[in-house]
Amino acid sequence: MSTPAATTPAATTPSVQTPPVLQGAGTTNAPSTAPSRSAQREAGNSLGTFGVKSGLAQMLKGGVIMDVINAEQARIAEEAGACAVMALERVPADIRAEGGVARMSDPSMIKQIVDAVTIPVMAKVRIGHFVEAQILQSIGVDYIDESEVLTPADEEHHINKHNFKVPFVCGARNLGEALRRISEGAAFIRTKGEAGTGNVVEAVRHERAINSEIRRASVMNEEELYAFAKEIQAPFHLLKETARLKRLPVVNFAAGGIATPADAALMMQLGCDGVFVGSGIFHSGDPAKRARAIVQAVTHYNNPKILAEVSEDLGAAMVGLTIDSNLKGGKLAKRGW
């Protein structure tokens, strides 16, 4: 796939010794359009360009990002072949079970995880909570997930993610939502699925919705694309780019309900670039073995023989929940606008 704006000619040699500035406040006049590498170069700073933000997501492709709640779990994930870990205090299944307001994790716990592993460390902030994002950027996390799994802090606005040097991943249920997040500066998209359920049905629904809308857009002429952009509430230029590429202009992972190697391979065959596994690993009988099996399943997703081998004797999978109106903790995927 190609990187947006990757053909922009190089400008002057930049300096990396730029003093840190407070970023992310809602009132700053950051570009409202999508990825513009040249605009950021003009600011005299080659750190945190859209190229390096989306580039890290490209390096994670074909990999598994695992939820971990402490340094010990992070080490197990790294040894099992995780390409990154997501540091959080409670996995989604526990947030569902316990209820209450779910917030950004304690920075000291995140720092312990950063120190324990060499792979990238991600952490979650509440939707719209740009100060939690400023805090996570300052302690040096590698990626921020503006996540519907936590309790939203703003019911109208998402974070202006262009204002940060640290890259963001966001959830989406359909193409319009994905392109709105990219427009706000997300460099990486995941399906929302339904976190903490161990039930892959919503992730499948969301990935199929995105693919189906991209296929429709890819055969439209320009007039039709204008109308379609209005219909799905997506910025026209991003929709046009998506139609040309016949895929999202950033990396697209599956998330929300993946519990088995077969689930992971299913999402890969549906066209995802990699998977997030949340509660599915450390809520299972043998986390290390299951984690390793899911890592292998994502690499060999088109090889049923290897999938059969890695699916053997994994112990108990997480129990899982059916998704209906009685779902404990409610449908998290509805959060986000």
Added chain:
Amino acid sequence: MTEKYEGNAVAIGILALQGAFAEHQTALQKLSLTRKIEVILVRTVEDLDRCDALIIPGGESTTIALLARLSGVLQPLRDFVLKKPVWGTCAGAILLSQTVEGAKKGGQELLGGMSISIARNGWGSQVESFEADLDVAGLRDAERPFTGIFIRAPVVLTLAPSPDDPPIEVVARLSSDLLPEGFTSEDSANDPKTFVALRQGRHLLTTFHPELTQDNRFHDYFVRVCVFPATQ
């Protein structure tokens, strides 16, 4: 179509266990060359056996090494680098090194192939990732700078070729004022930490990501300088 090319097709593999292998595939397919190349995504020993040369992409080096072992290609890869041209980008550069600093607890598996030591995540976390223009004399249109995209990039620490090894050529270097804090030295012109692209014999190493740009001149360089001469 075949009379357009000289000689037999050359099979260039891309290790496709994890990471940005599709980007390398796209870049290779856009090259215009005198000989026909076939691009193979390598996940098994059978795939590797068909290759005349190999690219190890960016990704997570610990993940790639583990998957290589679980897929039974780790030892075949170690044998491959002794015989055939290999190019490693970022994580691939780490895997091609002889020794690594900043490895995960308990150490990590490498392939070797180039007589250097390297430090993982030399610049720190993702917020220190950057782009910088590089002047690369060996490339086509060398007067045009190449945009180096450095993402949690490794840093070359020392070159240590033994007398029997082929010499190491510095293909591209970074301006020393872009080095991470604490890495600056008196003799910056000869400081290995400024070396971001190296060639030793038929092997090439880049600590940055040419595959993330639309500029395929490094792919052209690898095929022309490392692969074609080794596959007459």
